Amino acid sequence: MKKIFAALVSGVLFGVGLAWSGMTDPGRVAGFLDLAGAWDPTLALVMGAALAVTAPAFRLILGRSQPLLDVRFRLPTTTVLDRPLLAGAAIFGVGWGLAGLCPGPALAGLVTGSPLVLLFVVAMIAGQWLAARVTKRT
Amino acid sequence: MTAPDWSGGLGGGALIGIAAALLLWLDGRIAGISGILGGIGDAPGDRGWRFAFLGGLVLGAGGYALAVGGLAQALQGGPLLMAAAGLLVGFGTRLGSGCTSGHGVCGIARLSPRSLAATATFMAAGFVTVFVTRHVLS
Numbered sequence: 001m002k003k004i005f006a007a008l009v010s011g012v013l014f015g016v017g018l019a020w021s022g023m024t025d026p027g028r029v030a031g032f033l034d035l036a037g038a039w040d041p042t043l044a045l046v047m048g049a050a051l052a053v054t055a056p057a058f059r060l061i062l063g064r065s066q067p068l069l070d071v072r073f074r075l076p077t078t079t080v081l082d083r084p085l086l087a088g089a090a091i092f093g094v095g096w097g098l099a100g101l102c103p104g105p106a107l108a109g110l111v112t113g114s115p116l117v118l119l120f121v122v123a124m125i126a127g128q129w130l131a132a133r134v135t136k137r138t
Numbered sequence: 139m140t141a142p143d144w145s146g147g148l149g150g151g152a153l154i155g156i157a158a159a160l161l162l163w164l165d166g167r168i169a170g171i172s173g174i175l176g177g178i179g180d181a182p183g184d185r186g187w188r189f190a191f192l193g194g195l196v197l198g199a200g201g202y203a204l205a206v207g208g209l210a211q212a213l214q215g216g217p218l219l220m221a222a223a224g225l226l227v228g229f230g231t232r233l234g235s236g237c238t239s240g241h242g243v244c245g246i247a248r249l250s251p252r253s254l255a256a257t258a259t260f261m262a263a264g265f266v267t268v269f270v271t272r273h274v275l276s
Contacts, residue, residue: 040142061159
Protein backbone atom coordinates (compact mmCIF):
# COMPACT_ATOMS: atom_id res chain seq x y z
CA MET A 1 0.00 0.00 0.00
CA LYS A 2 2.84 2.37 0.90
CA LYS A 3 4.53 1.58 -2.41
CA ILE A 4 1.37 2.42 -4.31
CA PHE A 5 0.96 5.70 -2.42
CA ALA A 6 4.60 6.59 -3.12
CA ALA A 7 4.04 5.92 -6.83
CA LEU A 8 0.95 8.14 -6.76
CA VAL A 9 2.88 11.03 -5.18
CA SER A 10 5.73 10.62 -7.65
CA GLY A 11 3.23 10.54 -10.53
CA VAL A 12 1.51 13.73 -9.34
CA LEU A 13 4.85 15.57 -9.11
CA PHE A 14 5.84 14.25 -12.53
CA GLY A 15 2.53 15.42 -14.01
CA VAL A 16 2.82 18.90 -12.49
CA GLY A 17 6.40 19.08 -13.78
CA LEU A 18 5.37 18.14 -17.32
CA ALA A 19 2.52 20.67 -17.37
CA TRP A 20 4.55 23.48 -15.75
CA SER A 21 7.47 22.95 -18.12
CA GLY A 22 5.19 23.32 -21.14
CA MET A 23 6.11 19.86 -22.41
CA THR A 24 2.42 18.95 -22.64
CA ASP A 25 2.29 21.40 -25.56
CA PRO A 26 3.29 19.57 -28.77
CA GLY A 27 4.03 22.97 -30.31
CA ARG A 28 6.87 23.55 -27.82
CA VAL A 29 8.31 20.08 -28.34
CA ALA A 30 8.14 20.33 -32.12
CA GLY A 31 9.67 23.81 -31.74
CA PHE A 32 12.66 22.22 -29.99
CA LEU A 33 13.01 19.62 -32.73
CA ASP A 34 12.86 22.31 -35.42
CA LEU A 35 16.54 23.24 -35.52
CA ALA A 36 16.22 24.94 -38.90
CA GLY A 37 13.21 27.00 -37.82
CA ALA A 38 12.47 29.27 -34.85
CA TRP A 39 14.24 26.88 -32.48
CA ASP A 40 12.73 26.70 -28.98
CA PRO A 41 15.34 25.55 -26.41
CA THR A 42 12.84 24.95 -23.57
CA LEU A 43 12.99 21.13 -23.85
CA ALA A 44 16.76 21.26 -23.32
CA LEU A 45 16.20 23.31 -20.14
CA VAL A 46 13.69 20.71 -18.91
CA MET A 47 16.00 17.77 -19.54
CA GLY A 48 18.99 19.64 -18.13
CA ALA A 49 17.14 20.59 -14.93
CA ALA A 50 15.75 17.06 -14.52
CA LEU A 51 19.22 15.55 -15.01
CA ALA A 52 20.74 18.06 -12.59
CA VAL A 53 18.51 16.43 -9.97
CA THR A 54 18.54 12.78 -11.08
CA ALA A 55 22.28 12.46 -11.78
CA PRO A 56 23.43 13.19 -8.20
CA ALA A 57 20.26 11.80 -6.59
CA PHE A 58 20.45 8.44 -8.40
CA ARG A 59 24.10 8.10 -7.42
CA LEU A 60 23.19 8.59 -3.74
CA ILE A 61 20.10 6.37 -3.91
CA LEU A 62 21.76 3.51 -5.80
CA GLY A 63 24.58 3.55 -3.26
CA ARG A 64 22.07 2.16 -0.75
CA SER A 65 21.48 -1.59 -0.53
CA GLN A 66 17.76 -1.34 -1.26
CA PRO A 67 14.93 1.15 -1.73
CA LEU A 68 12.99 2.31 1.31
CA LEU A 69 9.80 0.37 0.56
CA ASP A 70 11.01 -2.67 -1.38
CA VAL A 71 13.66 -5.36 -1.08
CA ARG A 72 15.62 -4.43 -4.18
CA PHE A 73 16.03 -1.90 -6.97
CA ARG A 74 14.48 -2.95 -10.27
CA LEU A 75 16.80 -1.65 -12.96
CA PRO A 76 17.23 -2.65 -16.59
CA THR A 77 19.67 -5.55 -16.84
CA THR A 78 20.54 -5.44 -20.56
CA THR A 79 23.79 -3.65 -21.32
CA VAL A 80 24.43 -4.33 -25.01
CA LEU A 81 23.72 -1.78 -27.72
CA ASP A 82 21.59 -4.00 -29.93
CA ARG A 83 19.46 -3.49 -32.99
CA PRO A 84 16.06 -3.42 -31.23
CA LEU A 85 17.27 -0.59 -28.99
CA LEU A 86 18.47 1.60 -31.85
CA ALA A 87 15.70 0.70 -34.30
CA GLY A 88 13.10 1.25 -31.59
CA ALA A 89 14.58 4.61 -30.60
CA ALA A 90 14.64 5.70 -34.27
CA ILE A 91 11.00 4.66 -34.82
CA PHE A 92 10.01 6.44 -31.62
CA GLY A 93 11.88 9.56 -32.74
CA VAL A 94 9.98 9.69 -36.03
CA GLY A 95 6.61 9.48 -34.23
CA TRP A 96 7.80 12.04 -31.68
CA GLY A 97 8.78 14.44 -34.47
CA LEU A 98 5.50 13.95 -36.32
CA ALA A 99 3.18 14.69 -33.39
CA GLY A 100 5.44 16.49 -30.90
CA LEU A 101 4.26 14.01 -28.31
CA CYS A 102 6.07 11.33 -26.30
CA PRO A 103 4.38 8.97 -23.81
CA GLY A 104 4.41 11.17 -20.67
CA PRO A 105 3.13 14.39 -22.26
CA ALA A 106 0.57 12.39 -24.27
CA LEU A 107 -0.92 10.87 -21.11
CA ALA A 108 -0.75 14.16 -19.19
CA GLY A 109 -2.20 15.93 -22.21
CA LEU A 110 -5.37 13.86 -21.93
CA VAL A 111 -6.57 16.36 -19.33
CA THR A 112 -7.49 18.87 -22.02
CA GLY A 113 -10.12 16.42 -23.27
CA SER A 114 -8.79 16.52 -26.83
CA PRO A 115 -10.10 13.53 -28.81
CA LEU A 116 -7.00 13.65 -31.02
CA VAL A 117 -4.70 13.21 -28.01
CA LEU A 118 -6.90 10.31 -26.89
CA LEU A 119 -6.53 8.81 -30.37
CA PHE A 120 -2.75 9.19 -30.08
CA VAL A 121 -2.75 7.42 -26.70
CA VAL A 122 -4.91 4.54 -27.95
CA ALA A 123 -2.65 4.14 -31.01
CA MET A 124 0.40 4.28 -28.72
CA ILE A 125 -0.94 1.46 -26.54
CA ALA A 126 -1.73 -0.54 -29.70
CA GLY A 127 1.82 0.08 -30.93
CA GLN A 128 3.28 -1.15 -27.64
CA TRP A 129 1.13 -4.27 -27.79
CA LEU A 130 2.21 -4.91 -31.38
CA ALA A 131 5.89 -4.53 -30.51
CA ALA A 132 5.51 -6.89 -27.56
CA ARG A 133 4.00 -9.51 -29.90
CA VAL A 134 6.65 -9.06 -32.56
CA THR A 135 9.54 -9.30 -30.11
CA LYS A 136 8.06 -12.31 -28.35
CA ARG A 137 7.93 -14.26 -31.61
CA THR A 138 11.59 -13.75 -32.50
CA MET B 139 14.96 31.49 -32.16
CA THR B 140 11.94 31.29 -29.88
CA ALA B 141 12.38 32.64 -26.35
CA PRO B 142 12.52 29.69 -23.95
CA ASP B 143 10.25 29.40 -20.93
CA TRP B 144 13.03 29.72 -18.33
CA SER B 145 11.00 29.37 -15.12
CA GLY B 146 8.69 26.63 -16.41
CA GLY B 147 11.51 24.79 -18.12
CA LEU B 148 13.88 24.80 -15.16
CA GLY B 149 11.22 24.50 -12.44
CA GLY B 150 9.17 21.86 -14.23
CA GLY B 151 12.30 19.96 -15.22
CA ALA B 152 13.59 19.94 -11.64
CA LEU B 153 10.20 18.69 -10.44
CA ILE B 154 10.32 15.85 -12.98
CA GLY B 155 13.79 14.99 -11.64
CA ILE B 156 12.52 15.05 -8.04
CA ALA B 157 9.60 12.78 -9.00
CA ALA B 158 11.97 10.30 -10.67
CA ALA B 159 14.35 10.34 -7.68
CA LEU B 160 11.45 9.78 -5.29
CA LEU B 161 10.20 6.74 -7.21
CA LEU B 162 13.67 5.19 -7.25
CA TRP B 163 14.37 6.00 -3.59
CA LEU B 164 11.04 4.70 -2.24
CA ASP B 165 9.91 2.01 -4.70
CA GLY B 166 13.19 1.14 -6.43
CA ARG B 167 11.61 1.79 -9.82
CA ILE B 168 12.67 3.75 -12.88
CA ALA B 169 10.25 6.56 -13.80
CA GLY B 170 10.04 5.70 -17.48
CA ILE B 171 6.54 6.39 -18.69
CA SER B 172 6.54 3.98 -21.64
CA GLY B 173 7.93 1.19 -19.44
CA ILE B 174 5.44 1.81 -16.65
CA LEU B 175 2.59 1.82 -19.18
CA GLY B 176 3.82 -1.19 -21.15
CA GLY B 177 4.40 -3.20 -17.98
CA ILE B 178 0.68 -3.16 -17.17
CA GLY B 179 0.12 -5.85 -19.78
CA ASP B 180 3.13 -7.93 -18.72
CA ALA B 181 2.79 -8.69 -15.04
CA PRO B 182 -0.74 -8.90 -13.61
CA GLY B 183 0.52 -8.94 -10.00
CA ASP B 184 2.54 -5.80 -10.49
CA ARG B 185 -0.07 -3.35 -11.68
CA GLY B 186 -1.06 -1.32 -8.64
CA TRP B 187 1.90 1.06 -8.51
CA ARG B 188 1.79 1.48 -12.28
CA PHE B 189 -1.83 2.62 -12.28
CA ALA B 190 -1.13 4.83 -9.25
CA PHE B 191 1.82 6.53 -10.94
CA LEU B 192 0.05 7.06 -14.28
CA GLY B 193 -3.15 8.18 -12.52
CA GLY B 194 -1.06 10.61 -10.48
CA LEU B 195 0.57 11.91 -13.65
CA VAL B 196 -2.84 12.77 -15.11
CA LEU B 197 -4.05 14.20 -11.79
CA GLY B 198 -0.95 16.37 -11.45
CA ALA B 199 -1.26 17.76 -14.97
CA GLY B 200 -5.00 18.25 -14.48
CA GLY B 201 -4.48 20.06 -11.17
CA TYR B 202 -1.90 22.33 -12.74
CA ALA B 203 -4.23 23.06 -15.67
CA LEU B 204 -7.04 23.97 -13.26
CA ALA B 205 -4.74 26.19 -11.22
CA VAL B 206 -3.49 28.19 -14.19
CA GLY B 207 -6.69 28.08 -16.24
CA GLY B 208 -5.82 25.55 -18.93
CA LEU B 209 -2.90 24.07 -20.87
CA ALA B 210 -1.57 25.13 -24.25
CA GLN B 211 -1.75 22.21 -26.66
CA ALA B 212 -0.84 23.10 -30.24
CA LEU B 213 -1.57 19.85 -32.07
CA GLN B 214 0.59 19.19 -35.12
CA GLY B 215 -1.97 17.41 -37.30
CA GLY B 216 -5.28 15.62 -37.71
CA PRO B 217 -6.52 12.11 -36.94
CA LEU B 218 -4.34 10.33 -39.49
CA LEU B 219 -1.12 11.93 -38.26
CA MET B 220 -2.02 11.42 -34.60
CA ALA B 221 -2.88 7.75 -35.10
CA ALA B 222 0.26 7.06 -37.16
CA ALA B 223 2.52 8.96 -34.74
CA GLY B 224 0.95 7.21 -31.74
CA LEU B 225 1.58 3.80 -33.30
CA LEU B 226 5.22 4.69 -34.03
CA VAL B 227 5.77 6.08 -30.52
CA GLY B 228 4.21 3.00 -28.89
CA PHE B 229 6.00 0.49 -31.13
CA GLY B 230 9.33 2.28 -30.94
CA THR B 231 9.39 2.85 -27.18
CA ARG B 232 8.52 -0.78 -26.53
CA LEU B 233 11.09 -2.13 -28.99
CA GLY B 234 13.69 0.37 -27.77
CA SER B 235 12.92 -0.20 -24.07
CA GLY B 236 12.17 3.41 -23.19
CA CYS B 237 11.29 6.95 -24.04
CA THR B 238 12.29 10.49 -23.12
CA SER B 239 11.81 9.89 -19.40
CA GLY B 240 13.21 6.37 -19.01
CA HIS B 241 16.22 6.78 -21.29
CA GLY B 242 16.55 10.57 -21.37
CA VAL B 243 16.07 11.48 -17.71
CA CYS B 244 16.67 8.27 -15.71
CA GLY B 245 19.05 6.28 -17.95
CA ILE B 246 21.42 9.14 -18.68
CA ALA B 247 21.51 9.90 -14.94
CA ARG B 248 22.84 6.35 -14.43
CA LEU B 249 25.26 6.89 -17.34
CA SER B 250 23.75 3.85 -19.05
CA PRO B 251 25.37 3.43 -22.50
CA ARG B 252 22.09 2.04 -23.85
CA SER B 253 20.16 5.10 -22.70
CA LEU B 254 22.79 7.50 -24.06
CA ALA B 255 22.65 5.75 -27.44
CA ALA B 256 18.85 5.59 -27.45
CA THR B 257 18.50 9.28 -26.52
CA ALA B 258 20.95 10.35 -29.21
CA THR B 259 19.05 8.19 -31.71
CA PHE B 260 15.53 9.39 -30.95
CA MET B 261 16.68 13.02 -30.78
CA ALA B 262 18.36 12.68 -34.17
CA ALA B 263 15.29 10.96 -35.64
CA GLY B 264 13.08 13.72 -34.21
CA PHE B 265 15.28 16.48 -35.65
CA VAL B 266 15.31 14.83 -39.09
CA THR B 267 11.55 14.19 -39.03
CA VAL B 268 10.69 17.80 -38.20
CA PHE B 269 13.20 19.06 -40.77
CA VAL B 270 11.57 16.92 -43.45
CA THR B 271 7.97 17.77 -42.53
CA ARG B 272 8.55 21.50 -42.00
CA HIS B 273 11.29 22.38 -44.47
CA VAL B 274 11.31 19.74 -47.22
CA LEU B 275 7.72 18.60 -47.71
CA SER B 276 5.95 21.88 -47.01
